[in-house]
Amino acid sequence: MRLFVAIALPQDLRDRLEGLRDGLPGAKWVAAENLHLTLRFIGEADGGECHDIDAALAGLRFESFPLQIEGLGHFGEGRRLRALWAGVAPNPDLERLQGKIERALQSAGMEPSKRKYKPHVTLARFKSGPGPRLHSFIAAHGLFRAAPFEVTEFTLFSSYLAQQGAIYTPELSYPLEPRKAPLDARLE
Numbered sequence: 001m002r003l004f005v006a007i008a009l010p011q012d013l014r015d016r017l018e019g020l021r022d023g024l025p026g027a028k029w030v031a032a033e034n035l036h037l038t039l040r041f042i043g044e045a046d047g048g049e050c051h052d053i054d055a056a057l058a059g060l061r062f063e064s065f066p067l068q069i070e071g072l073g074h075f076g077e078g079r080r081l082r083a084l085w086a087g088v089a090p091n092p093d094l095e096r097l098q099g100k101i102e103r104a105l106q107s108a109g110m111e112p113s114k115r116k117y118k119p120h121v122t123l124a125r126f127k128s129g130p131g132p133r134l135h136s137f138i139a140a141h142g143l144f145r146a147a148p149f150e151v152t153e154f155t156l157f158s159s160y161l162a163q164q165g166a167i168y169t170p171e172l173s174y175p176l177e178p179r180k181a182p183l184d185a186r187l188e
């Protein structure tokens, strides 16, 4: 199974992100039900490894926290443009949760992640770049900012590459603990 750990996004947020789809020739937009925020890509895992991954994730303790999607960016430039994404407002809780997941998976025997973590929600992928239109798209929509939502769990997804594109299936979810500190205190 090909696996990754991610935060599933609420329906209203996915609807808002879907509303950005407009005017980018060559963009292959990610289906609304597939929009997610990856915490850790795992890759292929066999039965025994899946068991160890589940045990490592289930043992993790972390409090719920708010998260806000804002801004747009891209990976690659010009003809090497690969992806357009929505970003995340600076979020120390997200960084800490990601770090905990990384350490838990390493103690379950996984190799350390090679890439530095860059939180993003991939909106579209490109085979041939949209040229200068990307910059006007980002100029038009770059101030995108969604309402914050409460992250109350994270999810182990499987990814299956079908003919019509990737199909992501939530396999197991790991609830976070109820938040103790009030929201106001955390936003200060």
Ligand code: 2AM
Pocket: 004, 037, 038, 040, 041, 083, 121, 122, 159
């Ligand atoms: P992406 O959206 O930037 O492509 C499922 O493929 C998820 O895992 C996607 O969110 C993808 O990020 C992420 N991912 C991270 N590293 C990956 C890798 N080496 N191969 C495939 N997907 C990866």
